[in-house]
Amino acid sequence: MTAVSFENVSIMFGDNPKSALPHADKGLERSEIQEQTGQVLGVHDCSLEVQEGEIVVLMGLSGSGKSTLLRAVNGLNPVVRGAVHVNNGGDMVDVVSCSKARLRDIRQHRVAMVFQQFGLLPWRTVSENVGFGLELAGMETAKRAETVKHQLELVGLNDWADRKVGELSGGMQQRVGLARAFATDAPILLMDEPFSALDPLIRTRLQDELLELQHDLKRTIIFVSHDLDEAFKLGNRIAILKGGRIVQSGTPREIFSNPVDDYVQDFVANMNPLGVLTARDAMEAGTGDTAVDAETPIREIMPNLAQGPVTVMENGTAIGRVSAQSVVARLSE
Amino acid sequence: MDWMTEYKIPVGDAAEAVFNWLQKHGAVIFDGMAEAMEWLIDAILWVLQSPHPLIVVAVMAAASWFVHRTWKVPALIVVGFLFIMNQGYWEETTESLTLVLSACVVCMGVGVPIGIAMAHRPRLYAWMRPVLDLMQTLPTFVYLIPAIVFFGIGMVPGLIATVIFVVPAPIRLTYLGISSTPTALIEAADAFGATPQQKLWKVELPSALPQIMAGMNQTIMLSLSMVVIAALVGADGLGVPVVRALNRVDTGLGFEAGLIIVVVAIMLDRALRVGEDK
Secondary structure, eight states, X not given: OEEEEEXXXXXXXXXXXXXXXXXXXXXXXXXXXXXXXSOEEEEEEXXXXXXXXXXXXXXXXXXXXXXXXXXXTTTSSOOSEEEEEEEETTEEEETTTSOHHHHHHHHHHTEEEEOTTOOOOTTSBHHHHHTHHHHHTTOOHHHHHHHHHHHHHXXXXXXXXXXXXXXXXXXXXXXXXXXXXXXXXOSEEEEESTTTTSOHHHHHHHHHHHHHHHHHHOXXXXXXXXXXXXXXXXXXXXXXXXXXXXXXXXXXXXXXXXXXXXXXXXXXXXXXXXXXXXXXXXXXXXXXXXXXXXXXXXXXXXXXXXXXXXXXXXXXXXEEEEOHHHHHHHHTO | OHHHHHSOOOHHHHHHHHXXXXXXXXXXXXXXXXXXXXXXXXHHHHHHXXXXXXHHHHHHXXXXXXXXXXXXXXXXXXXXXXXXXXXXXXXXXXXXXXXXXXXXXXHHHHHHHHHHHHHHOHHHHHHHHHHHHHHHHSOHHHHHHHHHHHHOSSHHHHHHHHHHHHTHHHHHHHHHHHHTSOHHHHHHHXXXXXXXXXXXXXXXXXXXXXXXXHHHHHHHHHHHTTHHHHHHTTOOSTHHHHHHHXXXXXXXXXXXXXXXXXXXXXXXXXXXXXXXXO
């Protein structure tokens, strides 16, 4: 089932955004369009399908339009042309053209968001912040308190429930942000670089926590990141943006093995390949002592390679082997 | 240079024509306003004057203790009022406090909604800005004259003159507070599906509260600065002895009444500095 589908989405910023469309259609860059029309290209002609239950990471350098595209899903950025269909419990609603009341309904019940700068209300306590979305949706106080308590347990903040959010560290504040988004029970979560403002240690821990939560809760997550390691760690699929256009989308492995251009290649070159490579990627001809499945990550096989090569099995037949040499050869490609 | 003065642009005549027209056609509105304000003034005056002065002082001291949680402000209030009673200005002080409090009620009641509306509508802001500047720079005496014409002599024209002079402060500060609500918070509210009403009450107003409170503080202090001018149009209070002293060139009386105003100002200022103790 499709959860969100972007259909030829174009977003322009300026006083007359439509005037920039013909120029963008000709394939002009953002700077050229701005020179000729005074409008700023946000994203142009982006199409992407997000399936229920998967994590899709939008990634690119700053200014690539990844956040802009994400914010089209809940209508924070106005779409000039194209459609963004959001699964509203069976029927797909176009948030670009739907009524304000419908959009509010989707924001309250279907799509929640986590912000890079947290976006918490500083005069409220932790639990009041977590309950914010529920409060807006009109949930009664007693039920809300119960839901909030449960959410705080999930993110490990029960002891802090009655503190003001300003007293919390950045990592804890973002946990509050996560809890607020999970609390509304919205099946679709938008995460706009939620961990970028945190220090690396906390970032890694929160990534792990998010994966754990996702394992149990199975939401659809659209995640924006400029960090390829983060994207490869979290994403079931990745879409790479450049200058407001999607240049490549696919699974981490597809992108790693087949970068479509130099831009993607540069990205990929800077990351740790062990996170994505599987036995199949580092195979050579021959057989080994023990057997592994073709989809086993190299990282898991490596400790065994000291004892000699291992055979790679696919559907019960041996298709080659992985040896220390073949891994080094693949890594130095 | 005769040509310069040959034709005089009829500023004064135009203003008079406008005021005449307003007096003729707006009588119902002005009478209604006057009645409402008179009611407000009488109510506050009754609260301050019908109990024994010491009870009023005790209540004010207790209230300030509740707000500040320190003995200093209540002590100041008790000493200040005892001094005022010693000098024999209790009645005038309650009258001036009435003027200040009713100006506060009217200014906040009018100023906060206007400030909010201006923050939400850039074009209204562009229109209101010169009006606010005019209200604050036009010499107070100038609008005392039409105030007398419309509302006669007494507390009400004094209140009107005070409000005209003071209301730009809460308007501006409310505008500042609401329009400086962090975009991130507005977006968070939007993202979770807030209605414009919810956004105002749950995000913008709490975020603007410090500025709105500063606006109220300024309203009260500016109103107090108007008590002498209000006395010129017949408002009762501490301004009356000051004006009388001026007419009689009575230095002693002038200083006495002036010092009482200063004491009231100090008490109000300390009592209003919420959150700045310690």
